[in-house]
Amino acid sequence: MTDSRPLLMLDVDGPLNPWLAPETRLAGYGMHQMRPPGWEPPHDPLLVRLNPAHGPALLALGCELVWATTWKDAANAWIAPVLGLPALPYLDWPDGHRADPTGVHWKTRHLVRCVAGRPFIWVDDEIGPTDRRWVARHHTGPALLYRVDPAVGLRPDDFDTLAAWAARPTPGPAADKP
Structure with missing residues (x-):
């Protein structure tokens, strides 16, 4: 992560795979059966909804993209090809899903260590x-x-917000989606 652009630390399940969406089809999304590590038989395939338009939209943000997901490198094998993304660097979570006694999400501390002071979107x-x-x-x-x-x-409006911030990273405290 030596690029000077802002980092975009990207989760898969939720932002790219709206896993809580109703069973009806979402416009632009395709349903994909996947077997990333941990989902081999006898487990049923994992059903993942992905919108191929998200790949070009992410690339157009002008950020250095990094997987910040429990998929880790498996996102490069299973998610990136569907979205038309190149292989991306990924965070290797050392602590797994351990609950933090202060209520901070289990990803937060490691993610901030990895960005090392660079402007970032999570x-x-x-x-x-x-x-x-x-x-x-x-x-x-x-x-x-x-x-x-x-x-x-x-x-689409999320991509507009992300692009505007990436073009002019706002100093100061962390912000939230409006």
Whole structure:
């Protein structure tokens, strides 16, 4: 992560795969059966909804894209090809899903260590007020913490907001989706 562009730390389930959406089809999304590591038989395939228009929209943001998902490198094998994305760097979560005694999301501390003061956007469906406060206290650069509803995923207006912030990273405390 040596690029000078803002980082976009991207979760899969929620923002790209609106896993809480009703069973009806979402416009632009296709349903994909996937077997990433951990989903081999006897497990049923994982059903993932993806919108191929998201790949070009993400690339157009002008950010350095990084997977910030439990899919880790498997996102490059299963998600990136559907979206038309190249293989991306990914965060390797050392602590798994351990609950933090202070209420900070289990991804937050490691993510902030990895961005190392660079401007970043974190797109996830599990960001909360405790994460915003923690990032505001512990991250020295601009940050946008952008929570996406896992019932709808990323929408065109979300890409507009992300592009505007990426073009002019706002210094100061972490912000939230309007």
